[in-house]
Amino acid sequence: MRSDGTKVGLWQPVSSGRHAFGVAARQSEPGCATEALCGAEVDTDELQQVADELAWIRGNTCMECWKILAARDGTTSAKSS
Numbered sequence: 001m002r003s004d005g006t007k008v009g010l011w012q013p014v015s016s017g018r019h020a021f022g023v024a025a026r027q028s029e030p031g032c033a034t035e036a037l038c039g040a041e042v043d044t045d046e047l048q049q050v051a052d053e054l055a056w057i058r059g060n061t062c063m064e065c066w067k068i069l070a071a072r073d074g075t076t077s078a079k080s081s
């Protein structure tokens with residue numbers, strides 16, 4: 001995993017749950033696979049589509065991604081606006 005100063009990425013509900021991705025994942029080529037922070041592979045198509053509200057509600061937050069982000073951030077400030 002590269003540490004290029006990229007901070008917290010984005011959360012996105014996909015079929016396997018709600019994973020966190022690096023910011024760069026959004027710019028990946030459609031049709032490719034992108035890795036979530038936990039290592040889960042997700043189709044970029046799925047990542048880039050706008051998830052509906054139910055996906056957010058139903059999706060289980062991936063605790064692996066959560067832990068990675070929490071460890072990376074080092075603080076409890078989870079502001080992402």
Ligand SMILES: [Zn+2]
Nearest residue numbers: 019038062065
């Ligand atoms: Zn994950």
